[in-house]
Amino acid sequence: MLTEYAFWFLTFVAIFSAIGMILSKNPVYSVLSLIVTFFAIAGHYFLLNAQFLAAVHIIVYAGAIMVLFLYVIMMLNQNEADEEKRSNWSKLLAAASFGILLIVISAAIGHGHAKEVAITQQAAFGTTETLGISLYKEFLVPFEISSVLFLAAMVGAVYLSKKEQYN
Amino acid sequence: MPIDILLFKLLLCGIIFVVSLAVAAYATWGERKFAAVLQDRVGPSRAGPFGLLQPVADGVKMFMKEEMLPTKSNKFLFILGPCLFMLTACMVSTVIPWGGDLTIDGAVYSLQITDINIGILYMFGVVSLGIYGIMIGGWASNNKYSLLGALRASSQMISYEIAMGLSIIALVMMTGTLSLREIVLQQDAGVSYVVYQPLGFLIFLICAFAETNRAPFDLAECETELVGGYHTEYSSMKLGLFLFAEYINMFISSAIMVTLYFGGYNFPFQHEIAEALGLSANGLTIVQTLLFFGKVVGFILFFMWVRWTLPRFRYDQLMSLGWKVLLPLAIANIFITGIVMWALGLIANN
Incomplete structure (x- = not known):
């Protein structure tokens, strides 16, 4: 029961912080949202009993790779004001192409055979x-x-x- | 989890938090007294006997000072920086075994908040997150000196984290576990891992100095070049948090070194001594915990001794020490450990 609540909580955090990462104009906020996403995913690994993977996920992604991202952003000091204005055409194209991708993925999920993956709760697993x-x-x-x-x-x-x- | 265990763990969390703050507060007092002794001065002496109330006075001073938010800074991140730094400083204490088990009314209470079997990895995860507080704080200040200080601090921490991780791998090869509790239990026989891993311990010790930004590695706040480093723009208790977290980091890294290399809460001939003195199991646990803190205080004093003895490195010296000396030494240590273990037939075949 508790695991289920934790699953839904982590899922919401992961999805909303991922959306926040895309939508925020300030690159530093994007990096921070992405770190929150990584934490939520690490939490999912924990729920799947994959502790090693969770810890390494945090160390490598949140602890090392995102630090390098933050470095680049801070060195370039990109701010909202510096962001170049993109034309409406490119926005429309981006929206259309990713919309098509979304349709393909959701169709694939709808038509695929959902496999029941048994969550192994053996102590040694993971x-x-x-x-x-x-x-x-x-x-x-x-x-x-x-x-x-x-x-x-x-x-x-x-x-x-x-x-x-x-x- | 039974409710009484849960309550005990919550209580333990509170106690450890308060103890970390208290140790860190009195470490500031100890640091000043220690510096005074080394420099033939008196040190803090006005607030209370021996200046013992000086940390309280400092805390009140920090709180009463004017809060400054630089106009061109990013307000949210500016406040988030010191909060994150303090949070990560306190997080490692959850996996450190502060003592053995207490048995009250037949129920066994462990003096460790949680014994996860990836304790060492958890520790590294949290240590690697400590960089964010400094980087975010330094960047959000919108000040060149702060940014330079933050970049220095974070590149230093990343560089020394690698050597630190590799120095522990040799230890993990010997222990065969990542759980800090089991590592302590293996040292119960009275032989600490520092005997088997002297080189690994030395590398870990040097890296701990660099990770906590203590002298001679305190280039992040090098006054002669950077005004105040990443906390140049900070004032009041936000500055206090940055400075205070440094002392908590020192306390926690001392506790980790004691746990990994100096037997944790064990002491030589503990069972014989307990039997001779007629100590009960609970009594032995309390003595062990007190001795653990004694060892930790010893390490904190060592940190201070080094700070007031050695001058600061130059930045290129710091980097070449980390990458060209400590890293190869740590890798060599892994090889030596592996070869010796293979020669002694200690490697299990499974």
Whole structure:
């Protein structure tokens, strides 16, 4: 019962803060709303018994990526006044294209077969230990390949910043 | 959850909150006294005996000062900044085990608000959120010095967070758990993890200094370059919150270091001593909690000692220390721990 209330509360928070993120004119408010959204989603992970995922979600998205967003916004110091005026045409086009996307997605949801996913309430499900074992045993190769991808991205970032310095 | 446990937990939340505030308040007094001793001065002596009422006087002064809102600042974010900083400073205390179990009328009450099995990850999540208070406050002030101070503080915190996280990974490899309570219970035998992880502890300690923005890492509020840093525009109790949160951070990070590396509330030969003195289980728990706070106070005094001994780093020195020394050392520590554990056959095959 309590879980159900928590689910609806988190869902409302997630949806409304996501809308707030899109609608607010001030980029800093957008970032803050997005952080609230991340928290609500982390709460959903908790309800699904995926504690590790919830914690990492907060650390990585709210704690690291959004800080970088905030950095960029603060360094550029973009304010409402600086926002360039977009023509009505582009607004109409954006509204139409995303409206079509909305129709496609809602049609897909309507026609798809909703699968009853049983929420596993086993104590071990979603814990760090279970996740670690499955990552390092079953999915070792994809896991390692994705870490190589991260390494490549890191080297690329270092290289780009170096090049700028010596020019 | 039974209602009496719930009430106990609520009470515990209140007590820990009040204790954090009290320790932080008296840390400001202690800091001034400590500085006075090191500099051959008297220190605060007017308010009460030994100046013991000085924190109260400071608090009253902070509240009575004029509230200033810079005209071109973002009002909402300007107020949100110090609130967030204080909130995140207080949040970690929920997962720290302050003591063992108390048994009253057959019911067992644990002196830890919540024992989540991702305690260490929770801690890092909250620490990484601490940056927002500073960044938002510094940006909303609409002042160049505040913004520069906020950028310095946050880039410093991000840089040292990485080394801090990696230094703990070596510890987690040994403990095999992320729950702070279990880490403390494993140290019950009297051997603290600092014995096995001296390098990890050293890295963690240095990073804790950087994370709390304490000297010699207090570049965020470097007066000679930045006026006052991210809180230049703040006045009255909003400034008070920023300064006070620093002391709470110091208290909490001392408590974390004691928990992870110095045995938590355990002390050597505790069961033998308790048996010799005829202490009951509850009595032992109380002694353990008092000793825990004793260890924490020791760490706080160490923080102060360092602050009044070492000069401030230069900013490039700070960054190269974090990225070129501590980070490789932390990674090396993980490798060494792994190799030693493998050599001793401590790695479980499952």
